[in-house]
Amino acid sequence: xxxxxxxxxxxxxxxxxxxVWKVAAMGVSSPVLPPPEEALHAFVASASTMVFWKHFGxxxxxxxxxxxxxxxxxxxxxxxxxxxRRIDMVLSPMIFMTYPIPKVVLLPVxxxxxxxxxxxxxxxxxxxxxxxILVATRDGVKSIDEKYYDSLLSMGxxxxxxxxxxxxxxxxxxxxxxxRITTGTAISVLFFVxxxxxxxxxxxxxxxxxxxxxxxxxxxxxxxxSILGLALYETFRxxxxxxxxxxxxxxxxxxxxxxxxxxxxxxxxxxxxxxMIKFSHTVFALPFALASLVLVWRIAPLDSNxxxxxxxAMVGSRSAAMGFNRYADAAIDSxxxxxxxxxxxxxxxxxxxxxxxxxxxxxxxxxxxxMLSLLCFWLSFPVLFIxxxxxxxxxxxxxxxxxxxxGISLVPMAVWVAVAGTLSSRIAVLSLFLMTYIAGxxxxxxxxxxxxxxxxxxYSIPAVFGIQNALRASTFLHIxxxxxxxxxxxxxxxxxxFLVFVVxxxVLFFVxHRLVKPNDLTKINVxxxxxxxxxxxxxxxxILAGELLRGVL
Amino acid sequence: xIHVESLHKEFDSxxxxxxxxxxxxxxxxxSMAIIGPSGCGKTTLLYILAGLTGHVTGTVMVDGxxxxxxxxxxxxxxxxxxxxxxxxxxxxxxxxxKLRGVSRKDQQITAESLLEGLGLAGHRGYYPTRLSGGEKQxxxxxxxxxLKPKILLMDEPFSSLDTFSRExxxxxxxxxxxxNQLTMIIVTHSIEEAVFLGNxxxxxxxxxxxxxxxxxxxxxxxxxxxxxDTFFAMCRKIREMMEET
Numbered sequence: 001x002x003x004x005x006x007x008x009x010x011x012x013x014x015x016x017x018x019x020v021w022k023v024a025a026m027g028v029s030s031p032v033l034p035p036p037e038e039a040l041h042a043f044v045a046s047a048s049t050m051v052f053w054k055h056f057g058x059x060x061x062x063x064x065x066x067x068x069x070x071x072x073x074x075x076x077x078x079x080x081x082x083x084x085r086r087i088d089m090v091l092s093p094m095i096f097m098t099y100p101i102p103k104v105v106l107l108p109v110x111x112x113x114x115x116x117x118x119x120x121x122x123x124x125x126x127x128x129x130x131x132x133i134l135v136a137t138r139d140g141v142k143s144i145d146e147k148y149y150d151s152l153l154s155m156g157x158x159x160x161x162x163x164x165x166x167x168x169x170x171x172x173x174x175x176x177x178x179x180r181i182t183t184g185t186a187i188s189v190l191f192f193v194x195x196x197x198x199x200x201x202x203x204x205x206x207x208x209x210x211x212x213x214x215x216x217x218x219x220x221x222x223x224x225x226s227i228l229g230l231a232l233y234e235t236f237r238x239x240x241x242x243x244x245x246x247x248x249x250x251x252x253x254x255x256x257x258x259x260x261x262x263x264x265x266x267x268x269x270x271x272x273x274x275x276m277i278k279f280s281h282t283v284f285a286l287p288f289a290l291a292s293l294v295l296v297w298r299i300a301p302l303d304s305n306x307x308x309x310x311x312x313a314m315v316g317s318r319s320a321a322m323g324f325n326r327y328a329d330a331a332i333d334s335x336x337x338x339x340x341x342x343x344x345x346x347x348x349x350x351x352x353x354x355x356x357x358x359x360x361x362x363x364x365x366x367x368x369x370x371m372l373s374l375l376c377f378w379l380s381f382p383v384l385f386i387x388x389x390x391x392x393x394x395x396x397x398x399x400x401x402x403x404x405x406x407g408i409s410l411v412p413m414a415v416w417v418a419v420a421g422t423l424s425s426r427i428a429v430l431s432l433f434l435m436t437y438i439a440g441x442x443x444x445x446x447x448x449x450x451x452x453x454x455x456x457x458x459y460s461i462p463a464v465f466g467i468q469n470a471l472r473a474s475t476f477l478h479i480x481x482x483x484x485x486x487x488x489x490x491x492x493x494x495x496x497x498f499l500v501f502v503v504x505x506x507v508l509f510f511v512x513h514r515l516v517k518p519n520d521l522t523k524i525n526v527x528x529x530x531x532x533x534x535x536x537x538x539x540x541x542x543i544l545a546g547e548l549l550r551g552v553l
Numbered sequence: 554x555i556h557v558e559s560l561h562k563e564f565d566s567x568x569x570x571x572x573x574x575x576x577x578x579x580x581x582x583x584s585m586a587i588i589g590p591s592g593c594g595k596t597t598l599l600y601i602l603a604g605l606t607g608h609v610t611g612t613v614m615v616d617g618x619x620x621x622x623x624x625x626x627x628x629x630x631x632x633x634x635x636x637x638x639x640x641x642x643x644x645x646x647x648x649x650x651k652l653r654g655v656s657r658k659d660q661q662i663t664a665e666s667l668l669e670g671l672g673l674a675g676h677r678g679y680y681p682t683r684l685s686g687g688e689k690q691x692x693x694x695x696x697x698x699x700l701k702p703k704i705l706l707m708d709e710p711f712s713s714l715d716t717f718s719r720e721x722x723x724x725x726x727x728x729x730x731x732x733n734q735l736t737m738i739i740v741t742h743s744i745e746e747a748v749f750l751g752n753x754x755x756x757x758x759x760x761x762x763x764x765x766x767x768x769x770x771x772x773x774x775x776x777x778x779x780x781x782d783t784f785f786a787m788c789r790k791i792r793e794m795m796e797e798t
Contacts, residue, residue: 147631147632147633147635148635148637150600150605150629150631150635151629151631151635151636152648152652153605153623154603154604154605154623154627154628154629154631155623155628155648155649155652155653155700156623156625156652156653157652161652165637165640165648165652166637169637169639169640170639244639245680246638246639246640246680246682
């Protein structure tokens with residue numbers, strides 16, 4: 001897996017954990033299982049104190065020293081046992097006999113022999129890791145193909161030559177894999193040894209919070225340990241690739257192969273879906289919802305639950321709409337060179353799977369709406385209808401751009417209804433900004449497909465009125481949208497700094513339009529995507545700053 | 554010169570007889586192809602000649618001396634080449650020289666000219682997993698030649714290659730042999746390969762392997778031989794011998 005996909009998997013798994021945690025916390029509804037945002041908040045607060053880092057540092061020290069010592073002893077021993085048949089015959093039965101015995105039970109003995117300090121803790125973690133690494137290394141040496149020995153022997157190699165040139169490099173990756181896999185064990189044992197007879201370390205922190213019934217703090221410790229484990233795991237992974245460069249290809253291959261196994265398989269599917277619906281764009285659509293939240297904050301109190309379900313509703317509705325759009329347009333996309341690489345026409349995802357995906361996303365949207373209010377629940381159905389309906393509009397009207405804009409412009413109004421329980425003409429102005437903004441740049445986007453649209457008899461402003469007119473229409477819409485945006489300043493009595501941001505956004509619009517020329521549309525894709533993301537983030541920052549600084553200065 | 558007389562080899566303390574009274578000799582600069590049914594003991598014979606398998610009865614003499622172990626004058630290319638996956642092309646080629654204590658500077662000179670000559674100059678930093686079968690075989694040849702051997706032993710050197718790469722490499726091998734005046738013993742199960750490469754073709758029987766016949770094949774040694782009528786006649790002859798029981 002490349003690093004981009006890795007990062008993406010991490011973000012997705014993280015989101016998944018948070019979601020499950022959130023649902024579980026709501027289900028349990030007990031202080032023992034605080035909601036994720038509360039735990040994360042407490043964690044961030046802790047992470048800015050020295051006490052937390054002292055505990056973290058001591059835990060890290062104990063586990064890292066244990067690992068280093070265990071590896072330095074186990075790896076050479078594993079090589080010798082694996083290579084020498086005679087030593088193997090003597091020692092292996094002993095190792096395999098004692099291997100299944102849980103070494104944690106030795107803790108009392110070790111504490112009695114070596115005292116209560118770090119030394120005993122390191123010894124216990126070290127012993128457990130030692131056997132894991134030893135066995136993995138020995139098995140790794142045993143699995144070396146005889147032909148490597150033969151080819152070296154035929155060149156007159158000595159035992160030492162063979163150990164240096166064959167056994168050592170062949171066993172190295174096995175020991176790293178063992179390290180990677182035993183990270184979980186190492187952290188578990190760390191928790192065990194830190195859970196008593198000590199006053200430092202993350203394990204102590206968890207047990208101490210437990211004793212004080214400080215449930216949120218338990219989770220601060222848990223998050224700390226998770227981070228420690230994750231950091232170690234990734235370090236070993238990195239080292240394995242750096243120290244064993246010839247394995248880089250194999251490791252990648254293994255990753256591809258293991259996509260057949262459940263977790264990675266699901267993850268890789270999620271990534272494909274995320275590509276399909278351009279999930280990253282959702283992240284850039286979120287600021288619209290967040291900006292609306294900031295504005296509605298003034299008239300109604302906000303709690304973390306509302307924010308959470310608003311975001312879920314946003315993700316659900318956008319995924320459903322985007323998925324449906326790809327589904328409805330699969331036949332059209334496959335004919336267009338620009339879109340034929342999309343996942344559905346390209347066959348990466350089956351139609352059946354997409355239907356399931358759309359249903360699940362819609363469900364997420366409806367459930368999130370229901371969690372917000374009953375009114376939202378009922379309104380979620382017409383909203384879904386509008387979102388799905390858009391996909392068909394380009395078959396009969398060139399107003400399709402406006403309908404798309406309208407669909408997205410529902411966000412501020414929906415947020416307002418969700419939080420305040422009513423509609424307001426004030427927030428509608430933000431919606432009008434979004435509608436004209438999105439419609440304007442959708443027109444620019446569709447300029448790329450003008451020939452295709454004409455040939456397939458699809459309706460779009462460029463296809464019906466020509467590029468020149470389409471660019472004019474887009475310019476007009478964007479001028480109007482800047483006016484709507486600016487008017488928010490008076491409507492919501494925002495701080496003047498808001499106007500500064502409006503000017504910046506207006507300049508970005510101007511740049512966008514300068515990039516596109518009737519005879520050169522090549523700049524549309526990449527530059528646009530970036531500028532639009534900046535605009536959407538700026539919008540949020542503008543409203544946030546305008547709101548927060550209100551009354552100041 | 555290699556001289557083998559009444560060679561016997563048994564495995565598992567006598568329960569598995571592999572070679573039964575094998576006799577042959579190969580002169581300096583000559584090439585002999587050993588052909589026989591799979592599992593007959595050809596590879597064992599090659600391992601014995603490489604000094605990797607001992608405990609034999611009979612005589613194995615190389616240049617008048619009885620063979621005691623791997624010799625500095627013999628290079629052995631194993632089936633599947635035996636390239637170390639954790640070493641780059643360059644490191645693999647230098648490996649034998651490193652083991653024999655050749656100075657770094659000499660290693661470099663030799664490796665560079667060999668890689669150049671075998672068309673591998675651009676691949677020196679690659680790990681074997683990135684190479685095609687033909688490229689791997691050329692690296693293995695380079696590694697063997699780097700030891701400046703007098704005798705080259707090869708076990709099924711081209712069996713995993715496609716026809717085109719195989720014939721190209723067979724031609725390369727002919728050139729190399731001529732250039733270095735190598736004595737060569739090659740084990741193969743391909744009749745065409747045996748006829749194309751061997752001045753002598755030793756046909757072996759089922760296990761325990763005995764020598765059925767040693768056929769002189771003086772015309773071998775030219776790339777053009779492959780399309781001559783005498784080549785096909787020789788192939789037919791060898792095939793008939795192998796089919797005889």
